[in-house]
Amino acid sequence: MRMDSHQDPFEGDEEAALRYAIALSLQDPNVPMSPATAQRPIVLDESEDEEEDLENGPNGPPTPKKTSQLAGKPTRTVPTTNHSQTTPLGTLSHTQSNGLSSLGLDRKKMEEERLARVAKRKAPPGEDSPQRLRQRIKNDGQPKVTPLTAAAPVSSASTKSTQLPYPKGVVRKTWASGYPRQDDITIEEIFQKDQLELAVLSSFQWDDEWLLTKINVNKTKLVCIAFASDDQQKEAMRNNVPRDRIRYETPVAQSSQAGSMHSKLQLLKFSNYLRLVIPTGNLVPYDWGETGVMENMVFLIDLPMTTKSENPLTMFGQELCYFLTACGLDSTLINSLSKYDFSETIHYRFIHTIGQSHIGDAWQRTGTMPLLSLSPLTMATGYCGLGRAVESLGLATDSEVELDFVIASLGSVNTDLTSAIYNATQGDNGLKEYDKRTSGGARKKATQKVGPSYHPDNFRIYFPSHETVIRSRGGKSSGGTICLQSKWWDSSTFPRELIHDCKSVRPGLLMHTKILFVRPLHQNKSQPWAYLGSANLSESAWGRLVKDRASGQPKLNCRNWECGVLIPMESQAGKSGWSLFENRIPIPMVVPGESYGKTNSKRPWLFLEA
Template sequence: MTQESSYGRWTVSSSDESENEKTPIEKPSTSSLPSFGQDVLNDPGYTCSDARKAAYRRKLSPVKFDSKNSTSKISSLKRQKSSQEDLGWGLSSSDEEESHPKGQSRQPGKGTVKEEKCTSLKEPSKYSPRDCQPPVIPKTEEDYETSDEAQEPWDLLDEKNLFRFYLTRVSGIMPKYNLGALHIKDILSPLFGTLLSSAQFNYCFDVAWLVRQYPLEFRKKPILLVHGDKREAKARLQEQAKPYENISLCQAKLDIAFGTHHTKMMLLLYEEGLRVVIHTSNLIQADWHQKTQGIWLSPLYPRLPYGTPSTCGESPTNFKSDLISYLMAYNAPPLKEWADIIQEHDLSETRVYLIGSTPGRFQGNHKEDWGHFRLRKLLKEHTSLVPEQQSWPIVGQFSSIGSLGADESKWLCAEFKDSLVIVGNRGKTEAQRDVPLHLIYPTVENVRKSLEGYPAGGSLPYSLQTAEKQLWLHSYFHKWSAETSGRTNAMPHIKTYMRLSPDFAKMAWFLVTSANLSKAAWGALEKNGTQLMIRSYELGVLFLPSAFGMDTFKVKRKVFSENQEPATSFPVPYDLPPEIYDHNDRPWIWNIPYIKAPDTHGNMWVPS
């Protein structure tokens, strides 16, 4: 029966319906693209998800919103089999009460989209004039080199950032909300060192764009691209890199189906030393333009004196040996060379712990080497059993979601949550079993009102095929809001997990990582819990108060506030407490149309 949701009619093609439920986050497309004339002009030219390809096509060929003719604009689509309401996205009153902390604000966040006159809205009482007009979008990426918004040298070298955690710069927002934020050109700036060579680990590469981010004097220095592409995608990446004699490729082995090389890291070797950058951005222009991304920037690691024993230069967090172990897991000669380079440097100033995932099946003590069991091990060993902390909530924030099973007991609130609630080397207590879990994922309205409009949803590749199999998950969802940092309308591609006090004023730990909420990224137990299976490469850094000489972190809620807060306050990149979805909120699902309301550029979303 044909029905209609508040965002319009939608359907799923038969090929979409039969998609494997283990489809990974940002899975490369193997299907042919719809024809829009010249197919080559409608393909971004680099490996990316189907969702990103759809966003790329819509940017090239937007579907303008017209309240009178919106239905006819997608008349070629098949009639849908149901609506989001039919899938049960709305919360019952009992659901709301159970998962909504007492006293938590339910006021919707205020948008920052510029208000202008709107003349084409069919339902003016429901959508305000600001909803259909684009914000002021200033400079493009190509303008960045001469932008007067570029970072000043003193900003780049400011050592007041105790945690060395940064957000990426966002175009189109007030300058005060970019203070201390970094663009990739800042990271590769000569102010950080005289570059000799670099290694770029990532999922998605636009090689020509990447080369332009290096300063002119460094563009011919050796660059190693570590990727997971196979077959046609690998050939395309090789073709991209062919014009650059200084670029070499290293293919990460992905022997388990549906895995990806999702790690995002830079190794930068200078005349003056070595720097490690672990971040959340793909190496494409869109990820450094108007998205919320996270960066951990290491100190400059000096070279050890010649002849120094290999055991020297280790940090209290074992970061050096863990990073070398991660590189050696690739079993690739070019990365063995980088492991040797790391061995030659002093990483003793590092205060974060490395948490990685590598593909494989791990048993015995090796079960704790990677994934969520690695996080569990660190929390056991480096946190103290403080009774009050046993019931502190967990907050997870991510840009996509994998297939998690038929109910919460299959993985999310069983093995995964069991790892996150560990405090000290004790067994799980009753208080830990009842720990609240808040999951932050953008709503359709978040995406619609974003700086990029609906195409921002291309980096949120949660599909209908996965969503409709785990309707139980919606009761955990909370909206994306970053009003206090001026970035609510910059959609998140950052992924963060943390544990906070019930009043959200103190933090027990914080993790920024490439890992989305999926078993492929974090691992899932097999063989009655004796074996952990991981499909993908991921990498992140864990901040523990003990490594900074503290019992807990104080939460810095206003990341870019002009009011001076203690340097020991940890900057959380979104609003706390998180606001649970209300009855009208729907999670962003990329592969259905949204035609009933325009985005900030006056367009609809028709993904195919």
Template structure:
């Protein structure tokens, strides 16, 4: 009996040891799955360095506690797509380049979570659109074309040509995405057209912000913050179906980070109208964010992919707005500085050599204010940045004049454009697509020009 009892005891101990080893093995497997999920890999794709970085720590156990959102994640479950609740400026992914500042078109759209969308651009590729927007997603596409139309294709596709000021001049150049996801709305405003070339081969810029769905809807559009209200105004002018802007009543825009600056093809006359669009709108935004200071006029860096007919008169006109000055604010008599020489605007435009060796950059404006004194103030406004579709042209920013008939100020624009302005502080991080300070043209270097064959 003694030997039999000892044999059973040994067998029991071995079984306990086996269960413990099996449990440890399961824990290791679970840990590998959690690490793989956190890195967006499969278990088979994990390297020894991945495991070492995730498990080694400075304590005696040599084991690091993983965050709850990783350890509690079901095995092989991919991390949820990233949301930008506080807004962010990103550069579009370019083949051959990588970094935290870049984002792919797939990561922007997040089609697995998409329910409906409004997308706008000057140029659009249906192949690119069908790749990113599945057939079951309700889609409204606004693009350039004449005459103005709104057509239904199938049960869930609408194509719109926005109205233009006239039949000869101007383009619809607005780049906007309204992406209605499962429980949030993503607003994307940038410089990229809806085609693979713009998202794979060109450096474009996008502002992205996500807004959460609310449990209770607002009762009227007058309750919307300015950011959302300005977008609704544009949707109406584009002739987008009213049901789209009605969706805005169900989202929380209280944390909107950016200020909308749009141009709309048309003539807008009178005090309440001319300030809504073009560079007059930009002047109003600069005042609103507190960047207008007659004693600290800004230095401007203006990156553009199109110059048009830039001359001294146009540069002085837009620089006045870049300062936050409305020349007709106090009536018909313009105010501002005497137009002598050129204003402090540096236009960043690529040389022929640069274009042949690299990627074309997006419309981008950086305004820096001189220091207010010898001692920098905490959280002092340092300037502002604009990113969007506006190039350095009169057609894009508009012409501000006085009406001969009414003697009231009016803003005339050929193009539709859209961008955002963000204030710059010491802590603000905005990616730039060019080296700063930008180098001057050297003797013998030519500006980039594009030849068209007819």
């Protein structure tokens, strides 16, 4: 099926479009594929070795087939030095495993589909017959859940400032091969695999072979927060791994409109502390600088164990627990978080999007934590949650603010979304834009266009131009995870005037970073802060507040699962502009960047058309 100019099979969902592109890059070149086809498992060639030692993890991932075509044009592949070594199956669809690629697939169904396709076509001359494998994995019962607090506690006073590497929380760029080291960190330095006892990991893309070089599964138990389209797939994923070493936790899709487990989160348990990590990149080597073509950023903080009899979680800790509960993480593990000292997170906020419809009071969520006996909560999810987090930290303001938002994917963006995000950065809970959009009825909407809540000069969105990607160190083959379609860009409602070219301060690197810088337009009017996390600029990532037809009340629709952290800046007398961030966050991009969207001097990177 060809996509004509009047249809959008992705419904503005940039993550669905990205899954489609990567699915195409893995599909057999002799089989045409439509966006609907991308919702089915992709067939893989696999080895005949049935003797792999699952106690040590899989020997390696299956090998993806060659690149397909879309309407006569080559599709984008994910950026990596050797494409055959990376199998990012977590990006394909919510009907497929978002976990370790060689462990969580429905192999029987995939093989049946592959044989059906083979029967419908003639193999090219000289082509070898595909090998077949049905991997046998035997498991004995349910795994024993290991709480994060399995080690004996030590005094927080003895570890808080002297032994913990990052007791206050830091932001670092990811290391990139071929560049001088400065303000950066490697995944080895984060994982510290010789000391790591338990790792809880969430990602959108996975490279299992690579990951298992960073984590020793003989020593470290691994919990993967993946995605399941239904209970049957959830059980299949759990049955396809050695349960004593690797465990899946899988939120089940709530509807056919569910999007992606796009969150990036790491809970790393060491003998006497817990490391919380929020990266902007996935668990693949190019996102961690190993091919020298892509960079990301990461927030991490180390929390000591505590012997206090009463240890109430901060708001950061409560929101983290709420998100993990929604993700389906085991309650024993979640409750064990209360054994760690979260006091240093009091200045931060955990920001999340939970991929489902939040109806009635659920969109603003007042109540108590389902698993922990905590005080009433007044937080929320999506951009509504961002606004409430801003207010809870005393950062709300009626004054104008400046926004600089670095993103890697753009969906079908319009001024409704950009206004909602802008309002949230001022502390609004989502109702300001919603009331403006829904009041007055259909007649008013037809005669009165609702304008944005901001001045265009105060909102900059950083997205690379076609020229920037082509001239990057990895060239156009490194732009496969940077997503935008011409259909969205050329729409009359797309806010092109906000788009600035995204160039790294490390020349030649592309960025898979998602970071939002917020600062007062006028000095001393409000405190600057930043958001760092997984969310791009799209309704899939931040949600949309609509009127529920049944109740007439607001309802927040979210497709993706996202998470991030809000980081306030300390007061700095005499400083303004970008200098407000320099002590806490390395600025990754060249500012302010060329405003090519406003002038039409360049075209953006369009990943399906390069």
